[in-house]
Amino acid sequence: MLYVCSIYEEIRLVRKLLMCQELEGRTHWWSLQASVEFIMGPEPEVSESGNKGLGTLKEDSDGTIPGRIDAFNGLAEGSYFSDVLQAKCGHYGDLPASKISELMKLGSLENTSTQSLFTVTNMILDECVEGKNENIPQRVASILNKAHCKSREERYQSKIRALETLATGTTEENEVVMNQLRQMKIEKTKMEEVLKLEQHDLTILRQEKDRCESLILSLEEEIRLTKQDYEEKCFQLEARAEETKDKLLKKILELERLLTDSRNKVKELEDFSESKFLRWKRKEHGYRHFIDSQFESLQDLRLASESIKQEVSKIKNVYAEEFYHFGVNIKGLIDAAQNYHSVLEENRKLYNEVQDLKGNIRVYCRIRPFLPGQSRKQTTIQYIGENGELVVINPLKPGKDSHRLFKFNKVFGPASTQEEVFRDTQPLIRSVLDGYNVCIFAYGQTGSGKTYTMTGPNATSVVDWGVNYRALNDLFNISQNRHSSIAYEPNGLAVPDASMHPVKSTSDVLELMSVGLMNRAVGATALNERSSRSHSILTVHVRGTDLETNAVLRGCLHLVDLAGSERVDRSEATGDRLREAQHINKSLSALGDVIFALAQKNPHVPYRNSKLTQVLQSSLGGQAKALMFVQLNPDVESYSETISTLKFAERVSGVELGAARSNKEGRGVRELMEQVATLKDAAAKKDEEIVRLRLLKTNGNYSIGVGRSSQQLSGVKSSDGKAAFDMDNSSEYSDKHSDAGSQQSVDDFRHQKEFFQQSKLAVVGGTENYLEDIESNLNLADGGKSPNGSIQFLESGDVDTDENLVICLTEFFLWEPRLILQSIVFLKVRSHLQIQLKSEHFLHFYSLTLLKGPICNRRNVPFELPRPPTKQGQAGSSRLSLSRSSTKVPSSKRATLGSSSAVKLPKNWH
Numbered sequence: 001m002l003y004v005c006s007i008y009e010e011i012r013l014v015r016k017l018l019m020c021q022e023l024e025g026r027t028h029w030w031s032l033q034a035s036v037e038f039i040m041g042p043e044p045e046v047s048e049s050g051n052k053g054l055g056t057l058k059e060d061s062d063g064t065i066p067g068r069i070d071a072f073n074g075l076a077e078g079s080y081f082s083d084v085l086q087a088k089c090g091h092y093g094d095l096p097a098s099k100i101s102e103l104m105k106l107g108s109l110e111n112t113s114t115q116s117l118f119t120v121t122n123m124i125l126d127e128c129v130e131g132k133n134e135n136i137p138q139r140v141a142s143i144l145n146k147a148h149c150k151s152r153e154e155r156y157q158s159k160i161r162a163l164e165t166l167a168t169g170t171t172e173e174n175e176v177v178m179n180q181l182r183q184m185k186i187e188k189t190k191m192e193e194v195l196k197l198e199q200h201d202l203t204i205l206r207q208e209k210d211r212c213e214s215l216i217l218s219l220e221e222e223i224r225l226t227k228q229d230y231e232e233k234c235f236q237l238e239a240r241a242e243e244t245k246d247k248l249l250k251k252i253l254e255l256e257r258l259l260t261d262s263r264n265k266v267k268e269l270e271d272f273s274e275s276k277f278l279r280w281k282r283k284e285h286g287y288r289h290f291i292d293s294q295f296e297s298l299q300d301l302r303l304a305s306e307s308i309k310q311e312v313s314k315i316k317n318v319y320a321e322e323f324y325h326f327g328v329n330i331k332g333l334i335d336a337a338q339n340y341h342s343v344l345e346e347n348r349k350l351y352n353e354v355q356d357l358k359g360n361i362r363v364y365c366r367i368r369p370f371l372p373g374q375s376r377k378q379t380t381i382q383y384i385g386e387n388g389e390l391v392v393i394n395p396l397k398p399g400k401d402s403h404r405l406f407k408f409n410k411v412f413g414p415a416s417t418q419e420e421v422f423r424d425t426q427p428l429i430r431s432v433l434d435g436y437n438v439c440i441f442a443y444g445q446t447g448s449g450k451t452y453t454m455t456g457p458n459a460t461s462v463v464d465w466g467v468n469y470r471a472l473n474d475l476f477n478i479s480q481n482r483h484s485s486i487a488y489e490p491n492g493l494a495v496p497d498a499s500m501h502p503v504k505s506t507s508d509v510l511e512l513m514s515v516g517l518m519n520r521a522v523g524a525t526a527l528n529e530r531s532s533r534s535h536s537i538l539t540v541h542v543r544g545t546d547l548e549t550n551a552v553l554r555g556c557l558h559l560v561d562l563a564g565s566e567r568v569d570r571s572e573a574t575g576d577r578l579r580e581a582q583h584i585n586k587s588l589s590a591l592g593d594v595i596f597a598l599a600q601k602n603p604h605v606p607y608r609n610s611k612l613t614q615v616l617q618s619s620l621g622g623q624a625k626a627l628m629f630v631q632l633n634p635d636v637e638s639y640s641e642t643i644s645t646l647k648f649a650e651r652v653s654g655v656e657l658g659a660a661r662s663n664k665e666g667r668g669v670r671e672l673m674e675q676v677a678t679l680k681d682a683a684a685k686k687d688e689e690i691v692r693l694r695l696l697k698t699n700g701n702y703s704i705g706v707g708r709s710s711q712q713l714s715g716v717k718s719s720d721g722k723a724a725f726d727m728d729n730s731s732e733y734s735d736k737h738s739d740a741g742s743q744q745s746v747d748d749f750r751h752q753k754e755f756f757q758q759s760k761l762a763v764v765g766g767t768e769n770y771l772e773d774i775e776s777n778l779n780l781a782d783g784g785k786s787p788n789g790s791i792q793f794l795e796s797g798d799v800d801t802d803e804n805l806v807i808c809l810t811e812f813f814l815w816e817p818r819l820i821l822q823s824i825v826f827l828k829v830r831s832h833l834q835i836q837l838k839s840e841h842f843l844h845f846y847s848l849t850l851l852k853g854p855i856c857n858r859r860n861v862p863f864e865l866p867r868p869p870t871k872q873g874q875a876g877s878s879r880l881s882l883s884r885s886s887t888k889v890p891s892s893k894r895a896t897l898g899s900s901s902a903v904k905l906p907k908n909w910h
């Protein structure tokens with residue numbers, strides 16, 4: 001086996017050598033290669049004993065291998081070069097050097113046998129000796145080189161061949177060796193497996209060993225640390241023990257010292273207490289002696305104190321008396337002080353009452369804040385006072401005159417909330433439920449916040465609710481709170497379409513208001529993107545019955561959000577907007593005219609000039625409570641509008657409407673009203689009587705003191721027939737009156753006055769003292785000044801008797817029942833007395849008339865006044881003879897009359 005290996009090794013080496021030769025001498029390796037493979041087959045693995053094999057090959061190369069090498073050489077025979085050499089034999093010198101080189105390059109020399117090469121070489125050398133060719137050495141060198149290589153190659157080839165032969169010959173040996181080798185391989189595999197197992201065990205053992213070693217190391221480390229820790233602790237404990245020991249020693253020393261001190265102190269104290277005890281003993285003795293002597297003195301003092309006591313009690317009595325006098329004086333002072341406060345309070349109250357009685361329209365001013373995006377604008381508002389003062393400036397024209405002061409009932413600044421504004425409005429809302437007519441309206445230029453104040457920006461948010469929502473909410477809440485004393489009927493709400501809707505709760509109202517708001521015309525202008533283009537009037541009628549007195553309360557609330565006044569150049573209104581603006585401005589100027597007329601106390605108030613003033617007539621001209629919100633835009637660009645708005649507001653605040661009156665109808669009033677209705681019928685009959693008498697007079701058959709007035713009377717009344725006494729016609733009259741303005745009413749009253757001056761009604765019987773009663777009982781406190789009322793009609797100097805006056809008045813009021821409720825009558829009685837007669841006075845007066853018994857004409861002709869309805873509802877038709885009981889006004893009513901009109905009850909009033 002080793003032998004074979006060495007052969008293979010040998011072959012391998014030969015191959016290597018050939019390769020080198022090829023590189024050096026350009027031998028045709030490929031041909032040799034092919035030969036070697038042909039002989040050897042695939043190259044075996046090289047064993048480490050390769051060198052040894054080569055030695056063996058050398059030994060054998062001299063024996064059996066040469067034959068094979070010869071055979072191999074025979075393969076290379078017959079090449080081109082040998083042919084050339086044979087052809088040229090003996091004449092190689094003719095072969096030029098370049099040709100030889102070329103042949104060498106082409107490899108033709110490769111195929112030449114070594115023998116031929118040597119022959120050529122010898123010939124060249126001979127030439128060289130003979131000096132035939134100078135280039136011989138180079139050529140010789142190359143040929144020699146070639147020859148050398150060739151010889152080596154041939155040697156190797158022969159070796160290869162020999163080796164191959166050897167290899168073939170050793171096949172059997174090989175098989176044995178191979179078997180042995182397989183056996184050995186099996187053994188080797190087994191050995192390897194055992195080795196593997198052992199190696200695996202070894203690995204495990206090594207790992208175990210490593211683990212144990214690391215464990216040992218960690219345990220050693222732990223022991224080392226524990227030991228170190230233990231040593232440290234021992235050291236610390238020892239140190240602490242040392243320390244404690246020192247401390248304890250010190251303490252023991254200290255305690256010993258203290259003990260010694262205490263013992264000394266105890267000793268000292270014992271000595272001291274001993275001495276003190278002795279001293280106390282001595283002192284006790286001294287005190288005993290002192291007490292005895294003091295006791296004696298005490299006896300003396302007791303006697304002295306008895307006498308002093310008696311003296312003190314005497315002085316005490318004197319003091320008590322003086323204190324009493326002081327007390328009386330101080331009480332007087334306290335009373336005076338308290339009175340002073342109550343007087344002050346009363347003064348304030350009286351002042352307010354005077355204001356209420358004067359009935360001035362209240363004016364609240366509200367300034368809206370700058371809107372988002374306007375914060376940098378200049379403001380015209382310089383000062384807002386607590387008591388309604390407002391100073392406005394024009395920042396664009398600074399100077400002395402740029403400041404203007406206005407004063408109103410209240411001024412609300414930009415930061416005021418909806419609730420604050422309503423808080424000052426609330427008392428008026430309560431008045432509606434007390435039977436007053438109330439009108440609240442907002443006035444101001446467009447975009448100044450009227451709708452914000454009256455309605456609010458957002459109906460769904462209670463905080464944002466404006467006056468309208470809050471007022472209606474209040475009305476319902478208060479009416480519910482009062483349900484035990486006053487029964488309010490389902491209220492009526494007039495919405496902008498002028499229809500009446502019964503409402504029972506706030507939600508009804510909210511619903512109706514949202515309908516109204518939806519119907520309201522709204523449009524965008526340059527000054528307000530949601531500008532109201534129409535006036536909004538919300539009217540609430542309230543009717544309640546006092547459960548105790550059966551008195552009926554009627555109140556009416558107007559909530560008015562006016563459309564804004566605007567300068568069309570600023571609002572940039574065109575087309576429909578412009579026409580709206582013109583209408584709005586027209587109606588607002590009509591309102592201004594009404595206000596102006598009222599402020600000037602003009603006899604004619606032009607209510608009829610616009611729908612707006614017509615609707616507000618009862619609130620502005622009647623005895624209602626009115627409140628105006630003046631809305632301001634603080635922007636400097638609106639300065640001129642602000643000033644004109646404020647001037648208007650100032651004028652409004654000067655308007656006196658007269659004291660507001662509650663629409664309360666007591667049972668007595670209602671009975672009287674019923675009687676009035678009955679009397680109307682009677683009057684109609686009387687008319688006929690008058691006509692009849694006139695006819696009689698004309699015919700000269702009957703003479704009675706019925707003058708022109710009767711004719712007029714009949715004329716007036718018969719001109720429009722029986723309707724003249726129709727109560728319903730009063731409203732028609734009212735309309736006419738309003739239509740033509742107050743001038744017509746003045747004419748009417750002049751006409752009435754003439755009638756009364758000329759009237760000579762013959763009324764006689766049992767009424768002698770009427771005028772005395774009237775004079776003494778009706779309030780003359782006004783000193784005869786003309787009141788604000790719209791009627792001044794009687795100058796009855798010509799009325800020759802008291803009875804005439806009474807009957808005239810009665811007649812007059814029967815004709816004009818409207819005046820009972822609305823007017824103030826100015827009477828001039830007997831040409832030297834002026835009596836202010838208000839409607840309550842009239843009722844009082846009228847009651848007197850009825851109570852005074854039958855009214856007859858001068859000639860004892862029974863005056864045909866109807867009897868008031870009896871309990872069975874039958875109207876009397878002959879003489880008026882009412883018993884006192886039938887017309888007796890309830891005591892509550894009497895009190896009302898007395899207080900509200902300051903009329904004293906007549907002497908014979910029960």
Ligand SMILES: Nc1ncnc2c1ncn2[C@@H]1O[C@H](COP(=O)(O)OP(=O)(O)OP(=O)(O)O)[C@@H](O)[C@H]1O
Nearest residue numbers: 368369446447448449450451452528531532563564
């Ligand atoms: N007190 C306030 N606080 C906050 N914003 C306000 C206030 N007053 C008004 N505004 C705002 O100013 C704008 C104009 O207000 P509003 O529409 O009420 O004015 P107006 O006087 O009713 O205008 P117009 O006459 O054109 O209808 C609105 O955007 C409103 O929300």
